[in-house]
Amino acid sequence: xxxxxxxxxxxxxxxxxxxxxxxxxxxxxxxxxILLVYMMAIFATSSAAAVQESSELKIPYSxxxxxxxxxxxxxxxxxxxxxxxxxxxxxxxxxxxPSLKQGGSSGFLITPLYKTLGEIRDRKKRTAxxxxxxxxxxxxxxxADKRTPYRxxxxxxxxxxxxxxxxxxxxxxxxxE
Amino acid sequence: xPARLTPRQRAYVRKRTRIPDLDPSETxxxxxxxxxxxxxxxxxxxxxxxxxxIAFFSQVEAALPEYHKGGIGKRAAADEALNLNVxxxxxxxxxxxxxxxxxxxxxxxxxxxxxxVPAGMNGEHDWTALTTCVSRVKKQFEDETRVTISADPExxxxxxxxxxxxxxxxxxxxxxxxxxxxGIR
Numbered sequence: 001x002x003x004x005x006x007x008x009x010x011x012x013x014x015x016x017x018x019x020x021x022x023x024x025x026x027x028x029x030x031x032x033x034i035l036l037v038y039m040m041a042i043f044a045t046s047s048a049a050a051v052q053e054s055s056e057l058k059i060p061y062s063x064x065x066x067x068x069x070x071x072x073x074x075x076x077x078x079x080x081x082x083x084x085x086x087x088x089x090x091x092x093x094x095x096x097x098p099s100l101k102q103g104g105s106s107g108f109l110i111t112p113l114y115k116t117l118g119e120i121r122d123r124k125k126r127t128a129x130x131x132x133x134x135x136x137x138x139x140x141x142x143x144a145d146k147r148t149p150y151r152x153x154x155x156x157x158x159x160x161x162x163x164x165x166x167x168x169x170x171x172x173x174x175x176x177e
Numbered sequence: 178x179p180a181r182l183t184p185r186q187r188a189y190v191r192k193r194t195r196i197p198d199l200d201p202s203e204t205x206x207x208x209x210x211x212x213x214x215x216x217x218x219x220x221x222x223x224x225x226x227x228x229x230x231i232a233f234f235s236q237v238e239a240a241l242p243e244y245h246k247g248g249i250g251k252r253a254a255a256d257e258a259l260n261l262n263v264x265x266x267x268x269x270x271x272x273x274x275x276x277x278x279x280x281x282x283x284x285x286x287x288x289x290x291x292x293x294v295p296a297g298m299n300g301e302h303d304w305t306a307l308t309t310c311v312s313r314v315k316k317q318f319e320d321e322t323r324v325t326i327s328a329d330p331e332x333x334x335x336x337x338x339x340x341x342x343x344x345x346x347x348x349x350x351x352x353x354x355x356x357x358x359x360g361i362r
Contacts, residue, residue: 004182004186004189004190007182007186007190008189008190008193008194011190011193011194012193012194015194015196025210025211025214028214029210029213029214029217032214032217032218032221033217035221036217036220036221036224039221039224039225039228040224042228043224043227051234059234060334060335060338060339061338062235062237062338062339062341062342063342063345063347064235064236064237064342064345065235066235066236066237066238067235067236068234068235068236069236141236144334145334146333146334146335146338147333147334147335148333148334149330149331149332149333149334150265150327150328150329150330150331150332150333150334150337151330151331153334153337154330154357157241157357160241161241166240166241166243167238167240168238168239168240168241168357169236169237169238169239170236170237170238170239170338170341171234171235171236172234172235172236172237172338173233173234173235174233174234174235
């Protein structure tokens with residue numbers, strides 16, 4: 001039987017190791033991981049607004065080349081006003097309901113918007129008191145539909161002004177040459 | 178040493194040296210990273226697409242007019258400033274300043290209801306003409322950079338942005354400091 005075992009061992013020794021014929025994807029994975037980390041770092045530091053155009057929100061074109069900067073966003077579509085992703089009031093074809101304004105149809109101050117912006121301002125001011133490197137400067141990013149009437153825009157701007165947001169940044173599509 | 182194996186020994190050798198049929202997933206000793214790679218590729222694609230969308234956006238800067246307390250010296254100096262106002266209406270654009278409303282051609286002022294840059298027959302505004310007009314003003318007031326823009330209530334936001342572009346100039350060489358007012362005439 002020992003001879004038989006020797007034959008078995010010899011056969012097992014002679015057997016070649018199975019070869020791997022797959023493509024080595026580790027370098028590619030390394031590259032993709034680095035790319036992913038880099039892009040996530042860019043997004044973390046970027047202040048770019050999440051702007052999604054739709055039939056309700058068509059952004060106008062401009063020749064301005066100024067890059068987007070960090071600010072709270074006020075989005076005015078045909079159907080509503082959204083502040084920092086939170087819906088604040090509904091519009092009817094881009095018009096504010098007079099019952100939502102102080103002073104009715106002739107008024108400029110939009111009450112629900114004033115309340116929301118006031119809360120944001122107070123929060124930002126509290127942060128500014130704690131951290132000297134984050135002062136309250138009153139920057140606001142306005143993303144508005146191109147059909148929005150100036151009356152609605154001026155009402156929103158007036159309300160922004162009343163809540164100390166005085167530096168307006170209108171987000172526009174870059175006009176290509 | 179026997180030269181040949183008996184059938185029973187051969188069967189035993191075959192049994193001991195047989196290669197088992199393994200499942201493909203069992204043959205590799207490494208972790209299968211292909212699904213993970215799929216996820217990473219998808220995330221990278223998504224991020225790249227979002228980045229491209231953001232790259233197409235820019236911003237137009239403006240501010241709100243501020244109230245200032247009156248002062249004898251400074252107030253008097255401010256009164257001599259240009260105070261350029263551009264008002265967008267359905268009929269056209271009115272350009273005015275401390276001296277009054279500019280007439281067509283932008284060289285003289287005119288009283289009453291004046292449209293400095295009238296709109297075309299189809300209601301489209303002539304923004305190039307507005308740029309030409311304010312550049313004439315700029316030649317006379319080279320140090321001025323501020324303009325106040327207002328519009329009639331029904332004027333669309335798109336026209337406001339176009340007016341801002343027109344008064345700013347291609348290289349922000351005309352009036353880059355834009356203030357917005359409520360549009361009361």
